[in-house]
Amino acid sequence: MIKVIEHIIKSLVDDEEAVKLKVTEEGEDKVNVEVIVADRDMGRVIGKEGATVSAIRTILKNCNSKDGKRYFIQIGDRRPNEGGGFGGGRR
Numbered sequence: 001m002i003k004v005i006e007h008i009i010k011s012l013v014d015d016e017e018a019v020k021l022k023v024t025e026e027g028e029d030k031v032n033v034e035v036i037v038a039d040r041d042m043g044r045v046i047g048k049e050g051a052t053v054s055a056i057r058t059i060l061k062n063c064n065s066k067d068g069k070r071y072f073i074q075i076g077d078r079r080p081n082e083g084g085g086f087g088g089g090r091r
Contacts, residue, residue: 001063001071005033008056013041034074045075 002023010016018038025031037045046053053075060071 001031001060001067001069002033004063005035005056005060005071005073008059009035009037009045012044012052013037014044015041029069031069031071032074033071034076036076042076 002021006019006021009021010019013019015038018036018041020036022034022036023031024034035045044052047055053073057073060073063071
């Protein structure tokens with residue numbers, strides 16, 4: 001499943017070399033996948049109003065039962081920035 005996620009993400013971005021997947025398993029059936037892409041490709045992966053990432057999540061949800069695991073995808077880094085909050089807001 002991780003290869004499928006990687007293939008989908010790489011097909012959307014310009015900078016394929018910048019695509020990184022951080023996979024964390026929680027228990028026997030939950031897998032968190034953090035997707036890191038180049039800043040300029042972030043909009044392509046998220047899509048207008050989140051449509052693209054929503055479609056990726058739908059694919060994952062429908063494939064979950066195949067291997068008995070549930071996959072959850074997160075785009076980008078969720079560490080707080082210097083100004084508080086998350087993401088690259090104003091400083």
